[in-house]
Amino acid sequence: MSADSPSTDDPLPDFLSSSTSLLLNKSTDLFNDILESAVEPFGLRSKDFIVLTAIDSMGPQSQQQLARTHGIDRTTMVSVVDGLERHGLVQRARNPDDRRKYAIGLTTEGQALLRHKLGPAMLNALDTFLAPFTPDERELFNKFLWRLVHERAPAEPPGGAGAP
């Protein structure tokens, strides 16, 4: 073990280790790890929680609606709903108004699990993630994130500078 060896730690240069990009990615990875650990005891992924929550708050929906809500492809939603159905948490009913569509709804078991187990587990995960912050700081941090996502000039319309 020679002295000039940079040790087994990651010898990340200061410039990079303090960069917003790296910290943002690390924070997100950390939070996602915490969230996955929170739902893993139930045999689920955090994505499953999001889908269950969307159904619980918006009522039975088609798979396409759920897919759009989550920003993923409808073909991916098939397997997500498959898994939730296998767990007995949702049921595929047909939409009587349009028999092409399902009406994916929560089972009694699904609603109970979401409200009494998953919900609290996710709140606990959030608390773990935000542990370094005071309540005021948590609120401010959330506001910051909201502004980063929503308080943004619309993308340059394609085709020119445009003189309104």
Add this chain to the structure above:
Amino acid sequence: MSADSPSTDDPLPDFLSSSTSLLLNKSTDLFNDILESAVEPFGLRSKDFIVLTAIDSMGPQSQQQLARTHGIDRTTMVSVVDGLERHGLVQRARNPDDRRKYAIGLTTEGQALLRHKLGPAMLNALDTFLAPFTPDERELFNKFLWRLVHERAPAEPPGGAGAP
């Protein structure tokens, strides 16, 4: 087009759309998209910029060191360095002290590109991402991220509560 149809927008329930988890993931995705767009004109990925920066600030390193710095596997770093070498931005020299290791160094071209083109492009990307914030807010946001990553109680040591 029936009136009860939730329109073509994503009908994300308020509860989810304001969640820290979703906002954090969206912010990170947004930032990464901005970063990728910034380096794409040079035929590179943002990962390449990180590797180039690490070499520039820490000097020539082995592929293993670079891999650990980036938190990825050494087999993945092979193809990253392959790409950078193809672009003429780095060169593989042998470490004379340990001929198993490379000493991956920047070429003159690589250093020039990093300092005069890539660096400014990345700073500009950061500026775009943080556009909603004032300078003070940017600094505070960065501090928040730093605390989320570093100001964290060490993980529970495996094997028990621990008396001391």
Add this chain to the structure above:
DNA sequence: TATTGTTATACTCTATAACTATA
């Protein structure tokens, strides 16, 4: 025996294309 770089391979995640049924 352990480590560096390399290759081949496998696994995960996600999207695209093509199909059936409904509209």
Add this chain to the structure above:
DNA sequence: TATAGTTATAGAGTATAACAATA
């Protein structure tokens, strides 16, 4: 013709296993 769901397939990204060269 267009849409909802499904399946098969392909692509990107990453990791594991095994190998040669070096320590």
